[in-house]
Amino acid sequence: MQIYKSGPALGDMTDKFRQIPFLKAFGDRYLHEILNASRMIIYEPDELIIPEGAFGDRLYVLISGKVRVVKQKNPVASLDQVGDLFGELSALGDETRTASVFATATTWCLEFNPGALQKLPAVDRDACHALLYRYIAEVVAQRLKKTTDELVLAARELEVTRRKLAELRRDSGRESWDDELDLAINQLRRTKEKLALLGRASEAMPTQPEIRLELP
Missing domain, CATH: 1.20.58 (Methane Monooxygenase Hydroxylase; Chain G, domain 1)
Known part of the structure; x- marks a missing residue:
């Protein structure tokens, strides 16, 4: 695992991320805040990103590469589209991970920490949370x-x-x-x-x- 950029360094790259559906959902007003609460991580092939059964409060957006979702040692999905979201249910509360996720190629992920939104002014914090939960609800509904x-x-x-x-x-x-x-x-x-x-x-x-x- 290698951290490419995080926080303000990512916040300065808003133009590169506007087209990703998850980030686009926040619009220009809050995109910078979301990126400030994130970090870009590079994973090597076969590297574990999320362990099943562990506590986690981060969600991940696939930027490039490919990941494999495994539940109880059984592969259940393979994700390779830019903007694919995984690990998002744990962002809704104190949830353990329901599956493991492994990189199957050199993979770049945007790791977002919803807890960092607590530092925002109340109005902005509530707006970001509302947009976050609405997007996750849409993803879950599609699934x-x-x-x-x-x-x-x-x-x-x-x-x-x-x-x-x-x-x-x-x-x-x-x-x-x-x-x-x-x-x-x-x-x-x-x-x-x-x-x-x-x-x-x-x-x-x-x-x-x-x-x-x-x-x-």
Whole structure:
């Protein structure tokens, strides 16, 4: 881990960060304050960024590179879009990390400390908190919709499999039984694996428009 810049040094780079959705949400008025409460960190491949089960109050914005989200030693997501957000739920309160996050390439992250906003005047502090929570709520809502859509699809696949197996039990001939049964079993296995993955995954990110940032 290498700290590239932090605090006021980042605050002087507002022009480079305006296009990132998370930072854009704060507008020009508060962007400088958010960057002052942040630091840019460079992680090497396979380096741990967030440990599962640990307390954390920082959230991270992916600037470049790629990260892998792992829950109970099972990979559940891979993030590689500029502006992807992770670790944000811990910013809402005293929460332990629900998954680990590892860099899978040389990765630049903006680490934001919401606690630093307490130093702002009351009006600015409340405004920044409101913008922060609204953005996180939007991210969580998008993830919930994505997960719901996936679960609906998985449920349909399970129903198709159930009907297929019922048909095979009723009227399949021995010559075709083995091939069709193998097909149904493989479909059921894939669906079960998908459901298990969805059950473990809570860190999937919403898709963001492609963004490129040039940093020294």
